[in-house]
Amino acid sequence: MPASVTDSATPIACLIVIGNEILSGRTQDANIRFLATRLAEIGIPLREVRVIPDVRETIVAVVNELRAKFDYVFTTGGIGPTHDDITSECVAEAFGRPWIVHEEARRRLAAHYKPGEFNAARMRMATMPAGAALIDNPVSVAPGFIIGNVHVMAGVPRVMQAMFETLAPSLRGGPPVVSRTVSVLGLPEGIVAEGLGAIQKRHPALDIGSYPFYRPTGNGTALVAKGTDADAVAKAAGEIRALIESFGKQAVEGEIP
Amino acid sequence: MPASVTDSATPIACLIVIGNEILSGRTQDANIRFLATRLAEIGIPLREVRVIPDVRETIVAVVNELRAKFDYVFTTGGIGPTHDDITSECVAEAFGRPWIVHEEARRRLAAHYKPGEFNAARMRMATMPAGAALIDNPVSVAPGFIIGNVHVMAGVPRVMQAMFETLAPSLRGGPPVVSRTVSVLGLPEGIVAEGLGAIQKRHPALDIGSYPFYRPTGNGTALVAKGTDADAVAKAAGEIRALIESFGKQAVEGEIP
Numbered sequence: 001m002p003a004s005v006t007d008s009a010t011p012i013a014c015l016i017v018i019g020n021e022i023l024s025g026r027t028q029d030a031n032i033r034f035l036a037t038r039l040a041e042i043g044i045p046l047r048e049v050r051v052i053p054d055v056r057e058t059i060v061a062v063v064n065e066l067r068a069k070f071d072y073v074f075t076t077g078g079i080g081p082t083h084d085d086i087t088s089e090c091v092a093e094a095f096g097r098p099w100i101v102h103e104e105a106r107r108r109l110a111a112h113y114k115p116g117e118f119n120a121a122r123m124r125m126a127t128m129p130a131g132a133a134l135i136d137n138p139v140s141v142a143p144g145f146i147i148g149n150v151h152v153m154a155g156v157p158r159v160m161q162a163m164f165e166t167l168a169p170s171l172r173g174g175p176p177v178v179s180r181t182v183s184v185l186g187l188p189e190g191i192v193a194e195g196l197g198a199i200q201k202r203h204p205a206l207d208i209g210s211y212p213f214y215r216p217t218g219n220g221t222a223l224v225a226k227g228t229d230a231d232a233v234a235k236a237a238g239e240i241r242a243l244i245e246s247f248g249k250q251a252v253e254g255e256i257p
Numbered sequence: 258m259p260a261s262v263t264d265s266a267t268p269i270a271c272l273i274v275i276g277n278e279i280l281s282g283r284t285q286d287a288n289i290r291f292l293a294t295r296l297a298e299i300g301i302p303l304r305e306v307r308v309i310p311d312v313r314e315t316i317v318a319v320v321n322e323l324r325a326k327f328d329y330v331f332t333t334g335g336i337g338p339t340h341d342d343i344t345s346e347c348v349a350e351a352f353g354r355p356w357i358v359h360e361e362a363r364r365r366l367a368a369h370y371k372p373g374e375f376n377a378a379r380m381r382m383a384t385m386p387a388g389a390a391l392i393d394n395p396v397s398v399a400p401g402f403i404i405g406n407v408h409v410m411a412g413v414p415r416v417m418q419a420m421f422e423t424l425a426p427s428l429r430g431g432p433p434v435v436s437r438t439v440s441v442l443g444l445p446e447g448i449v450a451e452g453l454g455a456i457q458k459r460h461p462a463l464d465i466g467s468y469p470f471y472r473p474t475g476n477g478t479a480l481v482a483k484g485t486d487a488d489a490v491a492k493a494a495g496e497i498r499a500l501i502e503s504f505g506k507q508a509v510e511g512e513i514p
Contacts, residue, residue: 017306020464020466021466021468021481022289022290022293022306023293023302023303023304023305023306024293024294024297024302024303024434024436024483025290025291025292025293025294025295025296025297025303026436026466026468026481027290027468028290029286029289029290032279032286032308033279033282033284033285033286034282035282036279036280036281036282037281037282038282039282040281040282045280045281046280046281046282047280047310048280048307048308048309048310049274049279049280049306049307049308050305050306050307050308051289051305051306051307052305053304053305080446080447080467080469081446081447081450082446082449082450082453082454082467083450083453083454083457083465084457084465084466084467117447117448119447119448119450119451120451121447121450121451121454122447122450125447156469156471158471177281179281179283189337189338189339190337190338190374190376190378190379190382191374191376192339193338193339193340193376193378193379194376194377194378196339196340197339197340197378200340200341207277208340208341209277209278209283209341210337210339210341211278211283211284212337212413214413214415224278224283226281
């Protein structure tokens with residue numbers, strides 16, 4: 001996204017996906033797209049994603065690098081009860097804070113488990129950097145947490161999504177980005193490229209993208225105009241329609257399924 | 258993945274996903290998992306993924322940072338004909354090379370398009386850093402390229418996958434990582450955590466992971482042992498089975514669908 005799409009007052013976000021299972025190919029990531037979509041709706045563009053392994057030095061270094069660069073840092077993964085769940089203690093180390101039992105988190109977990117099942121491994125899920133604020137977990141109780149601008153969430157998509165929605169009302173975004181898609185069948189992007197480049201030049205504050213698709217129902221191109229100025233987006237979308245029609249093709253509003 | 262899983266002679270890889278469409282949530286990424294899986298099979302563990310926007314300074318800086326850190330760098334996205342396809346010229350800048358027409362790439366594209374359709378925008382797809390070697394594209398002709406340890410591929414998954422398979426025979430991996438999964442229904446990871454930690458301690462050269470799942474058919478945990486020593490992996494998998502059975506539950510080989 002050109003820097004011009006959002007002004008300097010718009011907060012920007014990054015996501016750190018922590019987990020060997022993504023890097024080994026075991027697990028298909030489902031968190032990037034969810035967070036990207038929801039953050040865009042809130043007006044906090046996602047500007048970078050890092051996928052990193054469950055390695056202490058890496059997690060500490062990346063958290064410290066990115067919390068200095070972005071207004072909002074989100075992490076997913078590594079906050080369960082097993083030996084490979086080290087995100088929480090690494091975030092404590094990154095902030096130079098002790099890693100201690102959070103009383104309210106302990107209370108919630110103690111109330112949730114049957115007597116005798118709140119064992120030492122599960123107590124790890126109540127152990128957090130000193131001063132952390134809880135992120136509620138309506139699905140499986142064990143909370144995430146916030147420290148500074150870092151928001152630590154679960155990796156399981158259904159739990160992460162529930163945590164994010166409890167957070168969402170407290171996030172402060174800039175003006176939301178408006179997006180319009182115009183699609184066409186049978187017109188390759190190489191043919192519209194020159195005209196599309198001219199539209200981008202006429203609207204330097206917008207982000208004009210071109211995405212070819214190949215489907216059983218036919219090949220084509222989706223052209224997307226995006227920005228915080230809804231009138232400019234509408235104008236650019238009109239110019240994209242006219243460009244498509246100048247090649248004798250039919251412009252379709254939205255994506256072609 | 259603990260550094261111990263692979264020795265220092267094992268080459269490691271990173272992937273740079275270039276594209277606003279992933280960061281905006283428009284597109285669900287399908288390239289990370291494919292590359293992670295194929296690279297693991299070849300014995301080149303994927304150790305980091307960065308998703309970055311189509312911004313020149315960002316692409317140049319990230320390519321230069323990561324080509325110094327990893328044996329193999331792969332990029333996906335941004336090599337089409339439109340104004341937002343800037344990966345190729347950014348890689349040229351990162352390497353301090355001129356960005357010039359590659360004669361063989363030009364010849365292939367000229368042979369592919371109808372007369373008059375090989376326009377200036379499409380000529381961009383034949384323009385590469387000086388000295389680049391082509392990566393064949395059996396799907397849509399326009400090639401990727403290799404320069405130094407950087408492998409530049411298309412973003413469309415079907416094209417990227419075809420490009421990768423033409424590359425694969427030339428990639429030199431270390432010993433492939435062997436993986437065994439043992440799953441269990443109705444046994445939360447918080448209960449097996451302590452025993453699992455002990456198994457990890459007995460096999461420091463392996464990577465033992467725990468992945469809870471929540472499915473309509475039931476909740477449970479998948480436990481994974483991974484490493485380059487197949488005998489050690491088999492031994493650890495046996496210990497994981499015994500751990501599960503010690504709680505009176507049935508251990509299932511592989512994932513539970």
